[in-house]
Amino acid sequence: MLFAILTVVTLAGLAYLTTHRRYEALAAAPAREGQAPPPKDGYFAWLRRWIRDAVKPDGPRRLWKWFMDWTSRYYPGWMKWVFAVMILCFLYLAASGFFFGVFIPRGMFGFPLVLHVSLGGVFAFCLAFAVFWRARDYAFDKKENEADASERFACPICKNPSKMLVAKILFWTNALAGLVIILSALFSMLPIFPAATQSPLLELHRYAALVSALAMIVFSDVRLFPAKTK
């Protein structure tokens, strides 16, 4: 129950915060020629419009364009398919895991579970590849501190960290959460720990997945789909 509440609250809360932050940034940005005017009709109206735009018939085409742009920069050649599979697996794993974890008291079972486990293995492979491939780009250095104000989050507590620093932290958070997810799944299948540890392992798996999903939401906002306010 705690997991269900935490999942709903944190996922919904973070989704709100990121979209609302994006809305505010767009609303505050000056109007530019050739682009949609800054939203003036409130957050929810903007959100409705944003979702409507996302599911327009040309949505897949735009998504494909984004995918090709992104992968040409970071996952060239055949590696783009590794990235694509990783994202698709992540989406299914998160959707199935949270749906059953939150709404089905019995937890996941049947074909969704078989698919979840199978895609979990594929995701683990892709994640390991992505971490290996992108580790150098996300290694911490002092350059992230040199970002100008527009590339920083307004955070009074954290001294306005640069978006790149946040992205790096999120990347490694995702890697760490992924490692916990993989190990908790692997150990539950090996005759190493007694049955009494199965429940803690499952809880660990779930909470790590929640952390991973939360990190992914922010990472998407910061790196994958940054708001175009300039």
Added chain:
Amino acid sequence: MRGPDILRTRRSRWLPGLLVGLAVVGAAGLLSAVSNDPQKWAGSRVSPVHQIPLKDGLNQDIVPTETNPLPFSARFTCAPCHEYDKIKGGWHFNDTSGAPAGRMGEPWIWLDERTGTQIPLSYRSWKGTFNPKDLGLSAWDFTLLFGRHMPGGGAAEPAEADKTPESRWEVSGAIEINCFGCHNASPKQNPSEWAKQVLRENFRWAATAAAGLGEVLGMSSRLKATWDVFDGPNPDDSEWAVAPYIKYDRTLFDSKHKAFLNLSYKPADSNCLACHSAAPKGQAKRDYDDDVHSAAGIKCVDCHRNDVGHAMIRGYEGEGKDNPAAAGADFTCRGCHLGENPEGKPVKAGRLGAPRPAHKGLPKVHFDRLACTVCHSGPMPAKATAGVRTAKANRLGIFGVADWSTDLPAIQQPVYIRDDNKRLTPSRMMWPAYWARLEGNIVKPLKPADITTAAGDILFPENDAVAVLNALFSVPDINGTPVLVLDGRAFEVNADLGLSAVAAEAKSKGVFTPAWALLRDGKVVPMTAEFDPADVEASIEPETRIQNVLATLAAMPAAPGQPAWAYKGVVYKLVDGVFDKSESKDAPAAAPSLFWLKSEKRVPLLAEAKARAIAALNGTEQTLTEAQVEAVLKLLTAKAAAAKETGGEYVYIASGKLFRIGDKGTLIAKDNDAAAPVAWPFAHQVRPARQALGADACTDCHNGASDFFFAKTTPSGPLMTDKAKSRSAVSYMGMTQPFHRLFGLSFLIRPGFKIVLAIAAFVIASILAILFLTMLGRAAGLIEKRR
């Protein structure tokens, strides 16, 4: 001493005895009111020696040297220390009292092999069982049917209101709770003697005889319904209708007529197993392993405990709801081994030395969805569920000259079914079989006796053959055992006046025209040697044999016609007792054939339908063929039409199907809820942990061809039919077969899957470690220094 004398003697002692008894009961009641619970354990772990006076049903001390002493009564003998009426509320005795039914247990199964009846009965409201009262079975009928394995009390000790007019309780007496049946530690305790006495209707004597306290002779069943226990011996008959009487074992009594009773507070396992044995059908005794708990020295009652009220702990989860006396008890698998009581609350595990299993790598879902017994109890799953015989159903444990055990009712195990806790539980399953009247959607079972009467010889196909074979025994100089040759087998009459196939070859496979022959030196030979009827000299000997055979058959009491013998164009018969040889009007018979001549028509000694039934059923556990069912249903339907019965039809239910006569006048089988199987969970035999399912690997159950998930269960019962539909084990589990096929197959790649996960984890962990070390080096200034 004659009956009336006994009566006078008894009554002279009866009144003061009653007064004393009342006074004692009153005083005991007063005492109990003062001390609150007179049977409260004071703390001594020593059981008292039971050197006590035996009391009869009138609460009189039994004097073994007295003429015609009465049998002992548990009610009065045990009463000074144990409250009989409180014990009567215990699990073994309370089925007729409306006590909570609790988890489904093994029902009593009303078996009538001849009519193909096996009906699950219970006074408890268990799913799929019939209340005996609803089928017209009185307490008397029920006791006669099942008293052999009943512990007394309940239906065997009915209230006055439940004593139906046709019953003979006044003659037999009631069966009081048989304390000795469980608590007797004497090796003389004899369940077979109990069964024998019950079948003789010596109800009130059965406990005395079975306990070895004395020898009981005579049979209530042979006495007139007006006989009373105080009448004493039957003066008119000392050989046949002998009234029951007892010769007490005087060595058990001291000079004050107190008997030494070797009683045990904790009943021996053998006493429990007298009624609760179960073993796979066909298994050799030497191959049978004890329950692992028994092998470890734990007795049945170490877990299945009870207080003075005898509310036994049955040991299933959630029992506290049904049996408040067991609430909070932790004598479940989980209680002793995992430290969870039936309510799921933690208790101290390890009771009686129970080891705590680690269950390493076993996903939690197994604990949520399976009872412990699924993996740990009963036979290992095989390609198909197997037959099992239980003491109560198949009359096991009754030994004597005759074999009491029966193949039917057909019960199968293990079938995994969800219990009230939604957990899979290994169960035994049987398919009800009975004749019934279908009125609308309601199926009303009919009594086997009614069907036997109505169906006549359809249900007794071997009777004609047995009569002929028995008659042939008396043919002069027969020099062999008469046998019936049919379908490649030879059948002889057995001790039960049935037919048994003999181990001799006969060349008539697929031929259902009966032939009569002799079994001589293990070989089947014709009744006469081959001869030429035209050769007068050579035919003297065989024709003498033929004449003898015909004369013997003609003398049969129920001969339906004149016997005749046809051979090579010649017909032999008796005309007014004189041997007659004449030309046959029919085509010459290649082999000798015997038949009845009825109005000059040839009628076989054994009708082909009966021959087919004999050939089909002999040597199998089935007792009915579809042809017989069809014939009986048509007969019942015709009788109903003649009687102008309306609003229903006769049907037969067996093997999971409802059989009826279809529109085309042939037998058809349909699905019907009334034919659904009845299942009850079992918990023993518990196997050692190393023999548990999954002890070797997950693939014990999770593989593409798993016996656990895909074992076939084919409904079985008294009917020989190919209409019974096999089902996969997974369907009884409420799961889907494709999923478990796929899931099972996924275990083929699971090792590789684990390797992928391990490599992925290693790569990510390594990079994270490098990152961490890099950050640590930077923090320590090592990296800047290196640059």
